[in-house]
Amino acid sequence: MSRRPTVAEQLARQGVSRRAFLKFCAAAASLMALPPSMAPAIAEALGKLRRPSVIWLSFQECTGCTESLTRSHTPTVESLIFDMISLDYHHTLQAAAGTAAEQAREDAMKEAGYLVLVDGSIPTRDGGIYSTIAGVTNLQMLKDALANAAAVVSIGTCAAYGGIPKADPNPTGAKSVQALMDEGLVPRKPVINVPGCPPIPTVITGVLAHYLTFGEIPELDSLGRPTMFYGDSIHDRCYRRPFYDQGMFAKTFDDEGARKGWCLFELGCKGPTTHNACATTKWNNGTSFPIESGHGCIGCSEPDFWDAGSFYTALSAPADPLTLATSATVAGAAIGVGMSFVNRAKKGAAKSGHETATLKDLEK
Amino acid sequence: MNEVELLNWVRGPGLNIAIGIFLLGTIWRLFEIYSLGRKKDLSAPRHTAGASGWNTIARRSLAPPGMLKRSPISYIGGYVFHVGLAIVVFLFAPHIELIENLFGLSWPALPSQVVDLATVVTLAAMVLVLVDRINKPVKRYLSTVEDYFTWAVTFLPVLTGYMAVKHLLLPYTTMLALHILSVEILLVVLPFTKLFHVFTLFMSRWYNGQANAHKGVPV
Structure with missing residues (x-):
């Protein structure tokens, strides 16, 4: 593989001014709640960076996440920055098709340390046959891709938590990337969840910019989301x-x-x-x-x-209809009436068993 | 199980089960209590001014002469936390939303800051009556495990609700789930503990008052 150009070189080639690039870095810094003084540092880090190889795997998804990223606001520095990463495989966006496309993926996987971006959940029922690409199941493809990966970014709620494919009754046995790792079905790598249906485009690029700048996973909440974007309700x-x-x-x-x-x-x-x-x-x-x-x-x-119940039911209202209420009322009434008969029988028995005390008894 | 799954469970199946047990227990106990019946009183009723079921309901809602001074915490604290509970339960917007969803009834809510204040006062009053119960030897002697248990299951929903709204200790989603769970525990135990006074209080006062009125005793 030829030497990858740095982001700065690539930007210059595409006619993006230094000023526009710095503006993006400042915006990224504020988005990540970093002090403004960090913007030049981000610019320096991103500028020097060799285009990191990224493999984007689309599984059980609707392409909404890709749409969110590419059609959001055209063309912005964010989308250009995204072009700056070497998107070696993205079967929706890449020009190559068929065997050439799969070849590109396999080539990218030879050099360890690439980023894997996943959108869509992974079916596991019946050997994962419900979603395949070029005859390879999603599960197998993810397993292979993770082997030499540096980290995974689960883009969208389907990849992060299973999303709509995992919704009850989950016919395909859909699972999130994290769930597969927890069950040992795929190699364990650091995971950043970027959920949303779809996620906000600037959040996707912000997470990538953070990873590329600092070379590490940002602080995550208990559900694996970067707190800088998902910290507040x-x-x-x-x-x-x-x-x-x-x-x-x-x-x-x-x-x-x-x-x-x-x-x-x-x-x-x-x-x-x-x-x-x-x-x-x-x-x-x-x-x-x-x-x-x-x-x-x-x-x-x-x-x-x-x-989580209807989108139009208030959070404090029951998520599901109270199916037990009627039968519980009937059962309660039945037990109550039953108990009243038992109590009356007890009382009756006590009454009939009552012996009148006589003076003789008292003298005993 | 993560916090979202817990919240979905307590809002869905958990609530269904809790309300089911609550209804079953409540209807059962009401049927059982009111079907007990009493022996017919064959004596001629006496008539004394102020002796009736309704009078007893009113009279026993107020402290007997001198008792307010002897046991201010019981009376004032008790009143404050009961009124506070009523405000918090029935005048907080999300709670009214739940009631409207269940029964179709709704009324205006209080601003959340007012409900916040009522919550803090309620919590403080409840802590005070508990401390008083433990401190006073007679009250302590009269207290059973059930007294402390019912105090706790009443206190927890108020506490967790306040902590959820104020984002204390745990994330809102977790706290909200724990709040709903604590209310479900309260619903489940209510029919089978002395918390059943929610339903029987005024009826038993009326009954006692009426029985005593028959004997000509205004109590």
């Missing part, structure tokens, strides 16, 4: 939060409260239990995020969000 950063605290709620999507921009909690907003950067980073070049558009958060960056 949507609710805590929501601009509608004051309405929640004042008890002002939209009751329907077109009532007065909805028009006035009141809190969407009662309409099922999962903001309080959802950790993501939507409320701060926003979408579509900082235009807005779902709550700003009038729809509650559906909690897409959390595990099993698809099975």
Whole structure:
């Protein structure tokens, strides 16, 4: 493989000014909650970097994550930076097809230390036959790719937690990358989860920029997410939060409260239990995020969000219908009536067994 | 099981089971208690002013003369935490949302800062009555394991709810799941412990008052 150009060289070749590059680094620094003085350091680190090899594996997914990254705001420095990594294999984006594509993947895997980006969950039932690429099951492909990998980034909720394919009843036995490692089905490597359906494009590039700059995994929460992007809940950063605290709620999507921009909690907003950067980073070049558009958060960056009850049921309401209530009431009434008969029988027995005391008895 | 799975369980199957046991136990005990019946009182009823079931309900809701001074913590603390519980349970927006979902009834909520204050006062009053129970030899002697147990299962939902809202100790999702779980424990044990006074309190006061009124005793 020929010497990889550095990011700085590549950017110059593509006509990206030094100024634009530094602006990106400053934005990345603020996104990662680093002091502004870190921006030049990021620029230096990224600039000197040889294009790291990246293998992007798409498994049981909808291509939404790739769409999020490539179609978000065209063309930005973020997407250019993404071009700067050597995306050696991405079967949706790469020009090569068929045997040539698979050859590119195998070539990239020869040089250890590459990054594996996964979007989509991995089917495991029936030997993983429910999703194959070029006749190779996703499970086998991931196993092979991880052997020499430096780290894995699970892009999107499907790769991070199983997502929609894993939703009940999970017909394909879909699992997340982390779950496969925990079960010993694939080699264990450091995992960064970047969940979301899809994840915010700047969060994807931000995580990659952090990894490339510092050469290490960022601080992760208990669910493997970088705390710099997933540290706060949507609710805590929501601009509608004051309405929640004042008890002002939209009751329907077109009532007065909805028009006035009141809190969407009662309409099922999962903001309080959802950790993501939507409320701060926003979408579509900082235009807005779902709550700003009038729809509650559906909690897409959390595990099993698809099975957490209706998107339109408030967080404090039961997630599932209370199926036991009627039979429990009937059973309770039956036991109660039964017990009343037992008690009456006891009382009757005591009454009939009662012997009248006589003076003679008392003298005994 | 991670915190999200726990939350999904307590909001789904857990709640279903807890409300099922709560309904079963409550209906069972109400049927059993009210079907016990009493022997017919053959004496002629006496009539004394202020002797009736309704009078007893009102009278026993207030401290008897002199008792407020002798045991202020029991009466004031008891009142404060019961009223506080009512505010927290029935006037916090997410709770009203739950009630509306279950029964279709809803009413305006209090601002969350007011509910916060009521929660802190409730917690403080509950701690105070517990300390008083342990400190006073007579109360301690009269207390059983059930008294401490019912105190704990009542205290925990308030505490975990407050900690969830204020993001204390554990992440919100975990704390919310623990809060709902603690309420489910409360629901399950309520019909089978002295917490059943939620349902029987006023009816038994009325019954006792009425029985005594028959004898002409205003108590």
